[in-house]
Amino acid sequence: MTSVREIEILADGAHAGQTDKIGVPYVEHVRAVAAGLRPFGDELVMAGLLHDILEDTDWTAERLRKAGVPTRVVEIVEAVTRQPGMAYDEMIRRVTADPQATLVKIADNAHNSHPARAARLSADQRERLAAKYRAARAVLWPAANRDDIEAVVRLVNPSLLGELDTHS
Template sequence: MRSPTLAEVDALAARAHAGQHDRIGVPYIEHVRAVAAGVAAFGTGLQMAALLHDVLEDTPTRADDLIAAGIPAAVVATVRRVTRAPGTDYRTMLLDIVTDHAATLVKIADNAHNSRADRSARLAEADRDRLAARYRDARAVLWPAVAEADLRTVLAAVNPALLAELD
């Protein structure tokens, strides 16, 4: 079986997230596309994982469905790694993610997109403060796990404002 193209994986993600919206009312596919854009410099496989990074957690799609669709095993492994298993606390999940470079880059891009000021400004103040603290705490775990050049590449693509935290 041939591996799907990036456009085919994008279409798969769009079907999986059809009708879903994020916390600010934007179609969910826009979030996963932004995360994929953040890791584009690291290759098609990582872009595929980024497009699919929430399908196992937020849709009825299972890992077996991805495999049956021809998604490469390495991509499915990354998607599994960034998927929060039921009963797993967030910090434990992050500590598992940072053991894998690809998963860490996807999660950094996810965190960076979720941390964008233009997005958080549209949240209720209580949610904005709670999520800002959560994302900041996550960055303390995620960022040291990759080379600074890789981190800068992702942040520049997804949320350049976060680059100030490095300087």
């Protein structure tokens, strides 16, 4: 399984029937994350499509490998997967050890922070998640190249471009 289309089909099946916090089919989130990674090549697009598969489905890293998912893609997916009992901020710090995983998490964060998505949450949820994602960006963005961050944010959530200017 080496094509982006094959990985997209795998992700569609794995996330079938799942919805996100705002009631949208979950696969739309992984597609949006993957779309933000297109400038970086097929491996990162694949990792974007699969970035939540280990956390949110019964798929395992071993099963992904056996299905033919490229080894590096599985490694990136493992790097962005929160382990049981691991605090979110600890996971974010761990992600920054891998530059490609960092870009996947930046795309994930950008989509989760999109104003159109946030607007559909309760005020309490919106404020709590905005703070969580802002704190994550404070760790993720310094670990990545500014031009790469801009490329992702421009595609996934252009409203964050102003925030990027304050991080320069």
